[in-house]
Amino acid sequence: MPTLTLTGDAPADALLSDNAFALLIGMLLDQQIAMEVAFVGPLRLAERLGGELTPAAVAAADPEQLEALFREKPAIHRYPGSMAKRVHALATHLVEYHDGDAAAVWEDAATGDELYRRVAALPGYGDQKARIFVALLGKQCGVTPDGWREAAGDYGQDGYRSIADVTDPQTLAEVRAYKQARKAAAKAAASDG
Known part of the structure; x- marks a missing residue:
């Protein structure tokens, strides 16, 4: 896998590049917080777990202890309780359906539709998140x-729409500007309606 530069934090980006489960967790956490903060979350979790960030280790973790790790300062997410539960559910799913191999979700997908279906089947991944993750993989x-x-x-598509398009600080700024423009347009449309 190539070296990803999603966060501006070299150790976090290295983990995302080397650990498919970390990448899935980062995408899962990417809501209600800044993109780059979400994708640093897997590194924080790995450190708090003593360095072992695998689906088997997280699935075997006591859910309350996992939530406590999410709540440690700095918190891994703005909503540590619900996100700890989602990460635990993701890990359990990967153990049950993919033999604990996160990359198996995409490694032998024959078509884009199959890839999308596999990603969308993951706990915590709705339609939009699954499409963004497919774009990131591609x-x-x-x-x-x-x-x-x-x-x-x-x-x-080409452009700067999501984390899939972030490759450096400049593209991160362009994606952020795109998202802010969309949010402003939606707000304006809602107030006109």
């Missing part, structure tokens, strides 16, 4: 089965 990780761009929807 644009930056070399996971490009036939139809992956179509499966990623708008996020598969």
Whole structure:
């Protein structure tokens, strides 16, 4: 897998690049907080778990202890309780359905639709999150089965729409500006309606 630069934090980016489970956790955490903070979350969790960030280790963790790790300062997420539960559910799913191998979710997907279905089946991954993750895999990780761009929807297009397009501080700023413009347009449309 190529070296990702999603956070601006070298150790966090190295973990995301080397650990498929960390990448899935980062995407899972990417809501209600800044993108780069979400993707630093897996490194914080790994450190608090003593360095072992695997689906088996997290699935075997006591849910209350896992939540306590999420709450340690600095908290891993703005909503540590619900996110600890989601990460635990993700880990359990990977153990039950993918033999604890996070990369198995995408490694042999034959088509973009199959890839999307597998990602969308993960706990905590809705339609939009699954499409963004498919785009991230395709644009930056070399996971490009036939139809992956179509499966990623708008996020598969060129441009700066999501974490899938972040490769450095400049592209992070461009994605953030795009999101802010969309939010402002939606707010304006709501007030006109």
